[in-house]
Amino acid sequence: MDGKKPYMVVIFIQLIYTGMYVISKAALDDGLSSYVFVFYRQVAASMLLVPLAIIFGRKSAPPVSFLVLLKIFMHALMGITLSLNIYNIGLIYTSATLASATTNSVPVITFFLALLLRMERVDMKSLVGVAKALGVALCLAGVMTMAFYTGPHLNPLIHYRPFGHKTSPTSDAPAHSKQNWIKGTFIMITSNVTWSLWLVLQRILLKEYPSKLLLTTLQCSFSSVQSFIVAMVFERHTSRWKLRLDTGLLAVLYCGFVVTGVSFYLQTWCIEKKGPVFLAMSTPLALIFTIICSSLFLGELIHLGSVLGGLLMVAGLYSVFWGKSKEDVVCEPVNEDGKDSVEERGATSPFHSV
Helix, strand or coil, rough: HHHHHHHHHHHHHHHHHHHHHHHHHHHHHHCCCCCHHHHHHHHHHHHHHHHHHHHHCCCCCCCHHHHHHHHHHHHHHHHHHHHHHHHHHHHHCCCCCHHHHHHHHHCCCCHHHHHHCCCCCCCCCCCCHHHHHHHHHHHHHHHHHHHHHCEEEEECCCCHHHHCCCCHHHHHCCCCCCHHHHHHHHCCCCHHHHHHHHHHHHHHHHCCCCCHHHHHHHHHHHHHHHHHHHHHHCCCCCHHHHCCCCCCHHHHHHHHHHHHHHHHHHHHHHHHCCCCHHHHHHHHHHHHHHHHHHHHHHHHCEHHHHHHHHHHHHHHHHHHHHHHHHHHHHHHHHHHCEHHHHHHHCCCCCCCCC
């Protein structure tokens, strides 16, 4: 039974992220301001992390200089505040299924950015290098497919929507026009690029400030302040700031506590037990779950282009990770006792866990 636990955990993690895509989309469709949503979500996450940081990280945390604090502030602005705000705008123009599909591009984009910053390398004369380059190309092809090809759609499994608007699916046609769909796709990818850059720079920042819990808490707290300023600029009407007993409140609590708290812990546990590649390889499960749940609960029309684009991204993801796994087998250092050195393995999570 213990051997099956990691597999059960990764499935549960992907179900958590499926819930995030579906509930967030339902809340935004119901009129929740995307800017106010990000602010409340970050406040909820900070309420969870600050007590944990005080209890578990206060004594062991190293002192933080003003320069490092400034770097953390800018890091939070780019990778959390801007990324989440851009992501929610893209979600308004597209669908929960497309949001889930584009998540598969994050590890590939992260690899590409690391390549540009010379943190990764590609030898086109080897099979490993070709696999990595092919993965990037497949990911780009997936983006183009989802943006420019919608194709026929599969009718929703039910026409009554437990979440979102209670009208027929065709009422979403203006919001999901071809022009808006293309714009929303590239907005979503832009969000993934900022998040991927955050992951790459996170590795550098951790060398300057190695306390993971306090670093995450500081970034989340800074993001709360930044998100408040952004929301104040774009949402002047006080009525847009009110939370009611509806999907908006559910989305804030779910993203703030379940996604940030529960999934963060489970991902850390899973990486410790099976490694980061095992966790990342489970990412496509969220696409399958989201296709089913968005059709059932949102009544979304699942377009063939989204499915094909998602499959191309999944293929690109696996191609890059296959190349990385083969490269790690060759390059991984060995200790004197003959065991692999776990500390030398890089780990980046492709999920918005704050």
